[in-house]
Amino acid sequence: MTDDFMIRAALAGLGVALAAAPLGCFVIWRRMAYFGDATSHAAILGVALALATDLPVFGGVLLVAVAMALLLTGLTGRGISSDALLGVMAHAALALGLVAVSLIPDVRVDLMGYLVGDILAVSQADLAVIWTGATLVLGLLFWRWSSLLAATLSPDLAQAAGLSPKREELVLTLALSITVAVAIKVVGALLIAALLIIPAAAARPLARTPEGMAAAAIFIGGASALGGLIVSFALDTPTGPTIVSLAAVVFALTRGVSAARV
């Protein structure tokens, strides 16, 4: 019985890692790391929206994440320098979110929980949301895998092959938003992007094909989630950051191994 919350936490971590890792591969292949950052930072704004309107947090975050992602896609298409734009949007969204949360009257919010996550407080209902979201994301990715990959490689080639790169972009945007919405409870708005990017980047030296890289990323993400949970319990450190730290260690290891091989 005492381990109950640990099991829920483990399941929550695994669910998020499962969805985030293969999606993260696309994020780095498409050089969307900052895009992921901006979208996940906007999650705090979503929390504020949810608290102000009695929406469930998941709903509020999903809504704002989708809006943010679509806004970014629209703006970058218009020739605005996307590096600067993403930098502005990522931090503006975070700052606005923090301000908005503080403005909501009569609500005492554990802001820290939303910023770095609170995986040990995951409830049964949260678990259901997380696994529904994760299954949805994995399903989307599995269903569109080849088309997404073709569009990532070259939008023009995809177009010539009869695909619609715009549609594939939308699929990724949606998957990213769902992932942000389910991951906020686990690692918090500040570190969602880390969970996307680090396992995928750590998997890169181990893989020869895109599929191999996604599989390795899932494994590394899952192992980091479970390992981070155990380590944080032993050392009494915040769980989300511990998971991310562990993933970063794996990244350093796989990079080191591949560098030594060359």
Place this chain on the structure above:
Amino acid sequence: MTVLIGTEGLHLAYGGQSVLRDVNLTLARGEIVTIVGPNGSGKSSLLRALIGALAPAQGRITRAPGLRIGYVPQNLAIDATLPLTVARFLGLPRRISAVRAEEVLTGAGVPGLADRQMSALSGGQFQRVLLARALLDMPDLLILDEPTQGLDQPGSAAFYQQIETVRQRTGCGVLMVSHDLHVVMAASDRVLCVNGHICCEGTPDIVASAPEYRALFGTGTRGALALYRHEHGHSHGPKGDHAHDHEHDHDHDHQHETTGA
């Protein structure tokens, strides 16, 4: 003559900026047509419009029913974070068998590369793998955007030879953009000279002697050598870089051109 693709009064624009106007062209089966023109003249835009990646601002594009297009893009930068074998690349977006992969690779002149990483290929091999991919669906029309970019002279000559072989074997039409003027003239049935619109078109002979063409690529006698020289003369375009560079330094004194840094 079966017409594969044609345009009528095609007008292309990027963000409200017109890049190409009044394009009327047709391309028939078995033809090799090359588009030449300075940078920014709308060549790539035209190809992208033909494959459907860029919507016409005006006019229309007609494709033969069921037309299959094989496309070789101008540059394909594969991000270093994306591991990709040649076989897997060929199988995007539709998986193919190992036998079929080897078949098209052989057809493009690079057998035995299937298990290599795309990032480990030489420039020439990479372009041929792109060609192999374009040949996968047995295209009626092959569209190539500067396919020999980054290849040396023998490399690009061999590449165009390959295109010719493919045309003979499959009877497909070929439309390509090229800067290799000397090769273009030898390898094409027709040449379109483009600079915001189609300045002149016709057989290589006719185009090479057209005043519009000479205005763009310089004068001089026709023939491979002259054209070869032109290829290296990009800087003498209408807005040459030199005038710009020296403006600041030599406001007062034109004579010290060589004594400066």
